Amino acid sequence: MGTGLHPSDFVSLTEEKLRRAQSDRLVTLVDRLRVVGNPYWRGKLGDAGAVGSLDDLDQLPMTTKAEFRESYPFGMLAVPLEDVVRVHASSGTSGKPTIGAYTASDVGMFAEVNARSLALAGADSSSVVHVAYGYGLFTGGLGLHFGVEALGATAIPASGGNSGFQVRMLGDLGATGLACTPSYSLLLAERAAEEGLLDAISLRWGIHGAEPWSEGMRHKIEEAWGGGFDACDIYGLSEIIGPGVASEWVAHRGRLVIAEDHFYPEIIDPATGKGLADGEVGELVLTTLTKEAQPVIRYRTGDITRLLPPVGGLPFRCMDRLWGRVDDMLIVRGINVYPREIETVLLSDPDLGGQFLIYVDKRGVLTEIEAKVELRSPDLLSRRDVVAERLQRRLLETLRLRVKVAVADPGELPRQEIGKAKRVHILE
Numbered sequence: 001m002g003t004g005l006h007p008s009d010f011v012s013l014t015e016e017k018l019r020r021a022q023s024d025r026l027v028t029l030v031d032r033l034r035v036v037g038n039p040y041w042r043g044k045l046g047d048a049g050a051v052g053s054l055d056d057l058d059q060l061p062m063t064t065k066a067e068f069r070e071s072y073p074f075g076m077l078a079v080p081l082e083d084v085v086r087v088h089a090s091s092g093t094s095g096k097p098t099i100g101a102y103t104a105s106d107v108g109m110f111a112e113v114n115a116r117s118l119a120l121a122g123a124d125s126s127s128v129v130h131v132a133y134g135y136g137l138f139t140g141g142l143g144l145h146f147g148v149e150a151l152g153a154t155a156i157p158a159s160g161g162n163s164g165f166q167v168r169m170l171g172d173l174g175a176t177g178l179a180c181t182p183s184y185s186l187l188l189a190e191r192a193a194e195e196g197l198l199d200a201i202s203l204r205w206g207i208h209g210a211e212p213w214s215e216g217m218r219h220k221i222e223e224a225w226g227g228g229f230d231a232c233d234i235y236g237l238s239e240i241i242g243p244g245v246a247s248e249w250v251a252h253r254g255r256l257v258i259a260e261d262h263f264y265p266e267i268i269d270p271a272t273g274k275g276l277a278d279g280e281v282g283e284l285v286l287t288t289l290t291k292e293a294q295p296v297i298r299y300r301t302g303d304i305t306r307l308l309p310p311v312g313g314l315p316f317r318c319m320d321r322l323w324g325r326v327d328d329m330l331i332v333r334g335i336n337v338y339p340r341e342i343e344t345v346l347l348s349d350p351d352l353g354g355q356f357l358i359y360v361d362k363r364g365v366l367t368e369i370e371a372k373v374e375l376r377s378p379d380l381l382s383r384r385d386v387v388a389e390r391l392q393r394r395l396l397e398t399l400r401l402r403v404k405v406a407v408a409d410p411g412e413l414p415r416q417e418i419g420k421a422k423r424v425h426i427l428e
């Protein structure tokens with residue numbers, strides 16, 4: 001299937017050949033897992049029907065996040081521990097972390113899918129890529145880092161934090177690409193502007209993910225870097241591999257190309273578990289086709305999206321940018337809404353910067369939502385009330401939601417330098 005590092009490696013791969021390869025990979029995987037012999041895999045596949053092709057995928061049971069916790073740390077391993085060369089972990093919000101284990105071949109594949117994502121976002125071997133995802137147990141930093149190296153580009157392993165220093169390095173080392181969360185990209189751009197360093201920085205593209213972000217946020221980030229900057233979305237999760245499961249192609253933005261040669265996607269109705277057709281919105285379920293150390297069968301990601309047709313001559317199907325998570329959906333006076341829909345309305349306002357917070361107050365009889373946003377510039381202070389009223393009206397018109405909007409001064413809302421931005425706060 002080519003080296004897999006660049007979109008052009010796949011031009012000769014037809015959808016038919018891809019399906020055959022996926023089918024073979026699935027059958028090989030299931031045959032191997034049936035003889036692993038540890039309690040987890042015996043339990044998982046003990047009652048499952050025969051799998052002779054991709055069409056039999058629905059014979060296999062789903063996997064949930066709880067299983068990762070129950071088999072902590074190494075119960076899901078499908079190879080001896082001595083074959084594991086790296087471990088990542090996701091801290092999660094409560095309870096035990098989930099562990100991801102990788103063989104040498106797995107770390108190679110992890111680097112390959114990230115190299116491909118970077119190439120889709122605009123990188124090539126001459127790029128200098130500033131990687132400001134966290135390095136460590138989190139998959140973001142090392143995942144993108146080895147992707148940059150596999151592409152033959154130059155990686156700057158900045159990690160998170162120390163933003164004043166980071167913006168100086170961005171200029172001094174001549175970074176052309178920036179890999180970090182969307183919120184951190186915006187923070188770095190603001191910081192570069194404050195320090196008068198924007199002109200010294202020649203970034204042309206960013207690869208942003210690990211947290212939800214809307215088209216409005218994309219626009220704010222691109223504007224904040226001063227134009228000539230393309231921000232692309234990258235999706236992934238530690239249970240499957242980390243970043244690189246799917247990512248946007250700068251030439252066809254608005255959908256993410258799925259690395260379908262390694263991760264087979266399905267969409268289900270989260271309430272019933274029933275499979276949905278391509279194009280229908282539901283929960284993304286992923287099966288790893290090539291992972292050795294810790295393969296996952298039909299993992300319920302909890303992420304809401306839909307499958308879309310391939311673009312630009314590639315054989316891989318795409319997915320929508322994430323709508324939200326199954327458990328994020330808010331029900332406010334009978335209206336179902338994802339926080340990203342609120343973000344979309346807020347950040348489409350030209351007078352606002354990209355910072356916002358959403359408070360969902362469930363303590364009273366009726367759930368109330370309050371949004372805190374920030375003006376883009378001190379020149380707009382006299383327009384505070386106009387902006388607040390305008391946003392309240394738009395939220396009511398587009399989402400039928402009554403939201404109290406508070407408009408803060410530029411720079412007033414808290415910024416987060418490390419980890420994923422927490423924008424939605426539930427008070428209960």
Ligand code: DLL
Binds near residue numbers: 139209233244303322
């Ligand atoms: O966030 C992996 C990653 C690192 C992805 C760097 C992209 C870039 P986890 O910490 O396990 O892994 O969190 C996975 O984050 O199930 C989604 O709910 C959310 N998420 C990841 N990417 C996106 C994205 C990494 N592009 C969880 N848009 C996933 C929205 C995202 N949400």
